[in-house]
Amino acid sequence: MSLPVLVAIVVLGITLSVAAVHFTGGSKTATLANTDQAVRRFAEDFPDELAGAIHLTADAKTAFLELGRGRIGIVHSIGDCFLTRIVTAADVSVSNSDETNTILVRLTDFTWKGGRFRFANAGDAQALLNALEARQSDATREAA
Known part of the structure; x- marks a missing residue:
């Protein structure tokens, strides 16, 4: 030949x-149909955790769940699967983006570094930003 x-x-x-x-x-690419699906998917990996407020991104690929005691649960799509994490103030660095309704989240976890998350409304973005910044401030005070 x-x-x-x-x-x-x-x-x-x-x-x-x-x-x-x-x-x-x-x-x-997997997406979350609604906040109930995000809670169900998170409960598969963390069945003992109860979510409070839930913030879904505009592209429906990531959900942030307020868990209490200074912790945030994350459900994020990667390919056709979902990655779940529980993070605390020590695990995350958060900042406001120049884009509308967008925040930047950086994790210390080497398996997933975080990213840029855009929300459908300013209320969700600001609520999550406030929750993560408040936890960062609390952790900084406790460390001092």
């Missing part, structure tokens, strides 16, 4: 494999 024919067969095989994965849902 000649080299050009072999290369063509390999390229066609790779193209068909990638297309098959894509068209069977392999490139689908």
Whole structure:
């Protein structure tokens, strides 16, 4: 078999494999339908935790759940799955973004560094920003 024919067969095989994965849902991104789904998904990993206020991002890929005792639960989509975390003031750095209704969250967790989260309304963004900043201030006072 000649080299050009072999290369063509390999390229066609790779193209068909990638297309098959894509068209069977392999490139689908998970989203949260509503806050109830976020609570249910979080409860799968943390069944003993009760969520208070829930803040869902505008793209429905991330939910922040206020858990009490200075902790925030996070449900974040990665590919077609969800990652869940519980963070405290020591685990997070938060700041306001220049974009409307957007906050920046950085985690010390090496498996997920956080990101930029845009909310549908300013109230959710500000409530979460206040909750995380208040917890950061409390942790700073306790450390001193």
